[in-house]
Amino acid sequence: MHVxxxxxxxxxxxxxxxxxxxYWWRHGRLPDLADPTAFTExxxxxxxxxxxxxxxxxxxxxxxxxIVGDRLGRDWVVPMLWSGTALPDRPVGRGPMVVKARHxxxxxxxVHDDAGWxxxxxxxxxxxxxxxxxxxxxxxxxxxxxxxxxxPFIGVDGALPVDYKFYVFGGHVTHVQVHLDRxxxxxxxxxxxxxxxxxxxxxxxxxxxxxxxMIAAAEEMGRGFDFVRVDFYQPAARPLFGEMCFYxxxxxDPFDPPWLDAExxxxxxxxxxxxxxxxxxxxxxxxx
Numbered sequence: 165m166h167v168x169x170x171x172x173x174x175x176x177x178x179x180x181x182x183x184x185x186x187y188w189w190r191h192g193r194l195p196d197l198a199d200p201t202a203f204t205e206x207x208x209x210x211x212x213x214x215x216x217x218x219x220x221x222x223x224x225x226x227x228x229x230x231i232v233g234d235r236l237g238r239d240w241v242v243p244m245l246w247s248g249t250a251l252p253d254r255p256v257g258r259g260p261m262v263v264k265a266r267h268x269x270x271x272x273x274x275v276h277d278d279a280g281w282x283x284x285x286x287x288x289x290x291x292x293x294x295x296x297x298x299x300x301x302x303x304x305x306x307x308x309x310x311x312x313x314x315x316p317f318i319g320v321d322g323a324l325p326v327d328y329k330f331y332v333f334g335g336h337v338t339h340v341q342v343h344l345d346r347x348x349x350x351x352x353x354x355x356x357x358x359x360x361x362x363x364x365x366x367x368x369x370x371x372x373x374x375x376x377x378m379i380a381a382a383e384e385m386g387r388g389f390d391f392v393r394v395d396f397y398q399p400a401a402r403p404l405f406g407e408m409c410f411y412x413x414x415x416x417d418p419f420d421p422p423w424l425d426a427e428x429x430x431x432x433x434x435x436x437x438x439x440x441x442x443x444x445x446x447x448x449x450x451x452x
Contacts, residue, residue, distance in 0.1 A: 223407070249292055257314075342355065353369060
């Protein structure tokens with residue numbers, strides 16, 4: 165990498181070998197870990213080298229509720245109904261709810277009845293019992309305390325809310341990845357910050373009414389990082405914070421369109437150079 169991120173560490177040869185193998189398996193080529201330029205390669209570089217102590221805190225789904233409340237306001241936070249390491253025998257509160265792990269990704273269960281609560285309990289035992297982050301060498305997740313939290317279900321009419329994922333480089337949002345129908349025919353597309361689709365035949369997605377507010381919030385939360393993805397929902401009029409992600413797709417998901425991999429890599433490296441030059445201010449802007 166032309167400009168190394170802050171707090172780099174020496175490489176672990178075994179981890180590097182695993183990362184090369186999994187990257188080749190998903191992308192059909194080996195990553196350049198010595199001088200990465202593509203976004204997916206830079207994610208691998210971060211997994212191997214970057215030990216910024218802020219990362220585990222900012223990816224902790226429980227700890228972030230307080231942080232987001234302080235920085236954005238309490239109305240951005242999905243309430244936490246309960247947290248702990250083992251679910252109670254009976255449901256907490258009434259109505260649909262979401263049970264999720266505080267320390268991992270894609271570990272959630274949607275509860276609508278007693279049977280769903282029992283299924284969530286069995287899954288929660290597995291989530292807490294198995295360390296997360298080791299098999300893909302995602303260092304930051306190994307430092308988040310293992311636990312479970314419960315939130316109210318925020319979808320409308322039983323449908324999961326649209327998931328807006330903001331790519332923030334050097335404190336500046338450049339792209340928005342939109343995930344649709346996550347409970348059914350899951351698909352996603354990418355827009356620029358002006359809501360122009362990056363794919364010609366992409367599904368038509370209505371511009372969210374709170375897009376400008378979400379961009380400003382993502383830039384506030386992403387301030388001080390070369391790159392982070394900040395996720396939001398807008399199930400009603402007001403947007404809600406989702407999570408912050410430092411290893412999107414573990415750098416293993418191909419981009420559509422493919423040229424975005426190189427484009428986002430350029431943006432990441434530009435942000436790193438600005439940070440290294442001491443120009444990583446609250447309002448840094450990276451040319452798109």
